[in-house]
Amino acid sequence: MRAFDPDRLIELVQVIVRNPMRAFLSSLGVGWGLFMIIITVGSARGLENGVRADMGNDVANSMFMWAQSTSKPYKGFQRGRSLELNLADVAWLEENTQHLDLVVPEIQLGGYRGSNNVTRAAHTGAFDVHGVDENYPQVNPFRITRGRFLNPGDLNAQRKVCVIGNRVETVLFDKGEDPLGEMIQIQGVLFRVVGVYKPKGTGEDAENAAESIYIPFTTFGKAFQTGDRVEWLSVLIRPNVDAAEAEQATKDLLLLRLNAHPEDKRAIGGWSMAEEFQQVESVFGAMRLVSLLFGALALLAGVIGITNIMLISIKERTKELGIRRSLGATPRRIIQQILGETLFLTILAGLCGMVLGVGLLELLDSFIEDGGDAGVFRHPEIDLKTVLNVLIILLGMALLAGILPTLRALSIRPVVALRSEG
Amino acid sequence: MLSLRSIEKSYPLAGGQLPVLKGIDLIIEQGEMVAIMGSSGSGKSTLLNVLGLLDNFDAGSYHLDEVDMSELSERQSARYRSRFLGFVFQSFNLIAFKSALENVALPLFYQKIPRRERQKRALAMLERMGIADRAHHLPSELSGGQKQRVAMARALITTPRVILADEPTGALDSVTSNEVMDVLREVNSTGITVIIVTHEADIAARCDRTIRLKDGRIIEDGNSKVVIEPTAHGYTPDAS
Ligand SMILES: Nc1ncnc2c1ncn2[C@@H]1O[C@H](COP(=O)(O)OP(=O)(O)OP(=O)(O)O)[C@@H](O)[C@H]1O
Ligand SMILES: [Mg+2]
Numbered sequence A: 001m002r003a004f005d006p007d008r009l010i011e012l013v014q015v016i017v018r019n020p021m022r023a024f025l026s027s028l029g030v031g032w033g034l035f036m037i038i039i040t041v042g043s044a045r046g047l048e049n050g051v052r053a054d055m056g057n058d059v060a061n062s063m064f065m066w067a068q069s070t071s072k073p074y075k076g077f078q079r080g081r082s083l084e085l086n087l088a089d090v091a092w093l094e095e096n097t098q099h100l101d102l103v104v105p106e107i108q109l110g111g112y113r114g115s116n117n118v119t120r121a122a123h124t125g126a127f128d129v130h131g132v133d134e135n136y137p138q139v140n141p142f143r144i145t146r147g148r149f150l151n152p153g154d155l156n157a158q159r160k161v162c163v164i165g166n167r168v169e170t171v172l173f174d175k176g177e178d179p180l181g182e183m184i185q186i187q188g189v190l191f192r193v194v195g196v197y198k199p200k201g202t203g204e205d206a207e208n209a210a211e212s213i214y215i216p217f218t219t220f221g222k223a224f225q226t227g228d229r230v231e232w233l234s235v236l237i238r239p240n241v242d243a244a245e246a247e248q249a250t251k252d253l254l255l256l257r258l259n260a261h262p263e264d265k266r267a268i269g270g271w272s273m274a275e276e277f278q279q280v281e282s283v284f285g286a287m288r289l290v291s292l293l294f295g296a297l298a299l300l301a302g303v304i305g306i307t308n309i310m311l312i313s314i315k316e317r318t319k320e321l322g323i324r325r326s327l328g329a330t331p332r333r334i335i336q337q338i339l340g341e342t343l344f345l346t347i348l349a350g351l352c353g354m355v356l357g358v359g360l361l362e363l364l365d366s367f368i369e370d371g372g373d374a375g376v377f378r379h380p381e382i383d384l385k386t387v388l389n390v391l392i393i394l395l396g397m398a399l400l401a402g403i404l405p406t407l408r409a410l411s412i413r414p415v416v417a418l419r420s421e422g
Numbered sequence B: 001m002l003s004l005r006s007i008e009k010s011y012p013l014a015g016g017q018l019p020v021l022k023g024i025d026l027i028i029e030q031g032e033m034v035a036i037m038g039s040s041g042s043g044k045s046t047l048l049n050v051l052g053l054l055d056n057f058d059a060g061s062y063h064l065d066e067v068d069m070s071e072l073s074e075r076q077s078a079r080y081r082s083r084f085l086g087f088v089f090q091s092f093n094l095i096a097f098k099s100a101l102e103n104v105a106l107p108l109f110y111q112k113i114p115r116r117e118r119q120k121r122a123l124a125m126l127e128r129m130g131i132a133d134r135a136h137h138l139p140s141e142l143s144g145g146q147k148q149r150v151a152m153a154r155a156l157i158t159t160p161r162v163i164l165a166d167e168p169t170g171a172l173d174s175v176t177s178n179e180v181m182d183v184l185r186e187v188n189s190t191g192i193t194v195i196i197v198t199h200e201a202d203i204a205a206r207c208d209r210t211i212r213l214k215d216g217r218i219i220e221d222g223n224s225k226v227v228i229e230p231t232a233h234g235y236t237p238d239a240s
Helices: A006-018 A020-054 A087-096 A152-156 A166-172 A204-209 A217-223 A243-257 A273-316 A318-326 A331-371 A384-411 A414-419 B044-051 B074-084 B100-110 B115-128 B144-156 B174-189 B201-205
Strands: A062-067 A100-109 A118-120 A123-125 A128-132 A142-147 A161-165 A183-186 A189-199 A212-216 A232-237 A268-272 B002-013 B016-028 B033-038 B059-064 B085-089 B162-166 B193-197 B209-214 B217-223
Touching (some): A006 B115, A020 A384, A062 A243, A100 A217, A128 A217, A183 A212, A189 A204, A243 A273, A273 A318, A331 A384, B033 B044, B033 B201, B044 B162, B044 B193, B074 B085, B085 B144, B100 B144, B115 B144, B174 B201
Parallel strands (some): A128 A212, B033 B193
Antiparallel strands (some): A062 A268, A100 A128, A118 A183, A183 A189, B002 B016
């Protein structure tokens, strides 16, 4: 390969130096387009990050089901019969399902913002108390910051142990006090704290999730006289199984098990995180697409601008091109020159727009960080892959912008070019 | 050797064709110094452009050193312009935003000669033209005579076989014109063919051979002293 000739670059710089205002104006469109793309894609990502952080402690393939009242008479039963699930139903479901990996029974005490139900010494608070089994963290993951979660031994022996959220700890314990091994009183029954957890994710949901207490399902039934009644099921759908299909199949099984009409739509309630996730996913997909589309339109306008300016520039420099050809410039050298100028202008402008865009995003990001809680908008960012993709698009657009001016420059015969004024 | 046979060329005109060259037969040997004269519109520049491969022709044949020029691609023409031909124009045709040195070095840029050597040779050529001290001036900062010296340096830098000059003194006063002719004579003495289009008898007189065009035809061709002798023909060289 021949050594790079510095004059090739000097020629390009001369174009800009000779008419800086024009170079600036013609680049403005492309720069603005790139800036727009970076900002919109980055902001969309920021919104996405915020929502994802709020959904952080939710497992994408989880689903919740509970028994309600029948809406159809069936096998001699009247409609309006209220259905109930118990541990035997859970075991039966686990045995017969084709769609689920895990079924966790769950029962709860002291509903949302109920009266104070938990006390320890002089401290008292109102918390959700859940009876669950040892598999529960798979459905609703959190971080065990101290001690452990419930284990099969706790369930078999119906131990009076509990795992508390970090907000429960702050309410019931003094600063610096170690809750592990301490006793707390839940509706008059004493439980020993064996673990403390912290929810994943941030936001209001996570804060609420930090105010729960988990005790063995079996202990719950005995201590609070609910026996083996199951309030609802938290389940995990098998990988690669469609969420809607799994939901319907599970409902069908439960209807069968509970002797309800197979077509009864209201007998079993259900809520699928997977479907929720899919919806959110498609919203963000659409948002990304729209922001890219608008950016691309801005970019296209910029490219048309550059093409236009280059055409004018070639018209003005017809004489110069004629002189160059009289001095032995081959068509290829003319192509290199015009295409080079267009690429140079476009890419310079594009890079400026990109740098400004990324800079603004970073600024916004640090601003939000400093401001603390940012609600649903956090970490507006753009990843390297997107940047590279945009660069490739930019290069393509620059080539596109150069085609017409280059063809124009080549179409002028040397003698005509030399004869032109200017 | 340049050899034209029955060259014809016309320009498209609204409602037809304007014939400009109507059968030119011409042979110019290597190392000749030739003036082309004729009244305005007689086709002098057109002929020079054909010779310089800047323009095409409609009929006839053109051989440069036995090579047929009529079938050249634009790329091949560019190669010939780069290696064999040098141009000097009445309006200098310097690139305004480039310094004298950059202008002179440009043909070597298109020959892909390294920058350092380009600069060296361009400076040497400016020195030969006696304007090395103006190497870094822009054309707008030069006098007409200086501009034409830069243009001649640029035409000569590739050591072409042929210099084609279209009224090189047309924009200069008589003293400067003479200096330009001194340079061209000196160039010719090194064996380079020089072809000059001119209106001026004084200029033609400094060439060895003069060709007179009229209405796209060669009407006279011979020793300059004979062709431009006004009394022998009953008209002044510039009239008719
Ligand atoms: N591109 C063109 N299109 C149409 N007609 C042209 C074109 N170029 C030249 N002509 C015509 O061709 C004829 C010859 O032009 P040319 O330039 O060769 O004359 P010339 O002898 O160089 O004249 P001058 O001494 O004025 O420079 C003129 O009548 C001119 O009008
Ligand atoms: Mg002319």
